[in-house]
Amino acid sequence: METLSHAITPSSSPKFTLPRNDNVSRRLLRYRHGFSSLNLRTLRSQRRSRVFSKVECSQSSNNNIDFSDPDWKSKFQQDFEKRFNIPHITDIFPDAHSFPSTFCLRMRTPVTEDFAEGYPSDEEWHGYINNKDRVLLKVIHYSSPTSAGAECIDPNCSWVEQWVHRAGPREKIYFKPEEVKAAIVTCGGLCPGLNDVIRQIVITLEIYGVKNIVGIPFGYRGFSDKDLSEMPLSRKVVQNIHLSGGSLLGVSRGGPPVSEIVTRMEERGINMLFVLGGNGTHAGANAIHNECRKRKLKVAVVGVPKTIDNDILLMDKTFGFDTAVEEAQRAINSAYIEAHSAYHGIGIVKLMGRSSGFIAMQSSLASGQVDICLIPEVPFHLHGPHGVLRHLKYLIETKGSAVVCVAEGAGQNLVEKTNATDASGNIVLGDFGVHIQQED
Known part of the structure; x- marks a missing residue:
């Protein structure tokens, strides 16, 4: 309750059943012996080249660093600290008055009349997070850029400490x-x-003693649509919603201009906004924060990263990812059964992942049935001696069937480009699964 803009994530990944065909699509095709020059680019065959490409990518992003400068490490750390610094409410309101936290670490109950003036004394509480606490981002010291998974800042893979803010309740709130x-x-x-x-947000707010909690229906649209009313929220209202899928508040893409959103927030007296969403949503949340800052409004904007793709920097795992992997295995197993039962059958499973292959990779590893896994991070070819089609031919000749798992963003350089975009402004991707099917 003290920072103006920061990100939080649940400590555990909740599990729910996805709609059968909601986030996982499965395509099957049958091989008839028409593949002439089949090939594959497996992750295993790419391991060494990927190591070097990651090192090159990391180094290219640090081209402005003079490694001959004896103080380059300290300068890098200062720049890193600046880039990942979290704005505090006192940065905008230096005279903002603080209060002892109403978050009870031991009883986990909101403030009561038992405390003088309704707030606990400093002596009553222990274990809060200090504002200067930091968490070490990377714990592996790579001795060489050729080490598996090496991410180096300089050509010598020097050890440089990178620290980020530690999350948790603070002793003072604003x-x-x-x-x-x-x-x-x-x-x-x-x-x-x-x-x-x-x-959990509602329950935690009530633990702090917040009584006025509302839900905005159907995304940012709920701020401008006159037909959509705020939904009062309380522990009683949300007690059992975790047993159901979807969103109690509804979702939508896009929304009104940022200035209109902030104006509506000001009119409604909203001074704390929790935004659950992905890249586009958080770009909007950042714009809302900047607009509030511009207007000198004392509003806290809290971003809760939401992506089933698990592709957000600095986070170990995003909520929903485990469930996606678990459900994707059903599609993979079905594809395996159908492909294995058909003469020269090939099953193609297309999973979510516009620019990352976490779901496809983890699902492939977990199922143990996938022969080829194609992800956006690893380039590949269809034709040629090391292409996907050549390897498919080999699998058909040796195994009689094959299962291919494809992240939706894989192979976009091989399909026809489109200028179409969705409601969030994302480019509509080509269907690489269909593209493979049409190759002969």
Whole structure:
């Protein structure tokens, strides 16, 4: 309750059942012996080249660093600290008054009349997070850029400490709970665990003593659409919503101009906004934060990263990812059974992942049935001696069947480009699964 803009994530990944055909699509095709020059680019065959490409990529992003400077490490650390610094409310309101935290670490109950003036004394609480606490981002010291998974800053792979802020409740807060009107909004597409996050935010706010909590229906659209009303939220309302999928508040893409959103927030008295969404949603949240800052509004904007793709920097795992992997295995197993039962059968499973292959890779490893896994991070060819089609031919000749798992963003350089975009502004991807099927 003290920072103006920061990101949080649940400590555990909730599990729910995805709609059968919601986030996992399966395509099957049957091989008839028409592949002439089949090939494959497996992750294993790419391991060495990927190591070097990652090192080159890391080094290319640090071209402005003079490694001959004896102080380059300290300068790098200062720049890193600056880039990942979290703005504090006192940066905008230097005279902002702080209060002892109403978050009870031991009893986990909101403030009561048992405390003088409704707030606990400093002596009553222990174990809060200090503002200067940091977490070491990387714990492996790579001795060589050729080491598996090496991510080096300089050509010698020197050890450089990189620290990020430690999350957790602070001893001082800057909003009186009784004066807070907190709003929660879910944007973008559905993701397993949305209701879990909504529920936990509401419960935690009540533990702080916040009574006025509302949900904004159907994403940012709920701020401007006159037909959509705020939904009052409380522990009683959200008690069992984690047992259901989807989002209690509904979701949508896009929305009104940022200035209009902030104006509506100001009119409604919202001074704390929790935004659940992905890249586009958080770009909007950052714009809302900047607009509030421009207007000198004392509003806390809290970003809760939501992506089933698990591709957000600095996070070990995003909520919904485990469920996606678990459900994707059903499609993979079905593809395996159908491909294995057909003469020269090939099953193609296309999974979510516009620019990352976490779901495809983890699902392939977990199922143990996938012969080829294609992800956006690893380039590949269809034709030629090391191409996907050549390897498919080999699999058909030796095994009689094959299963291919494809992340939706893989192979986009091989399909026809499109200028179409969705409601979030993302380019509509070509269907690489169909493209493989049409190759002969």
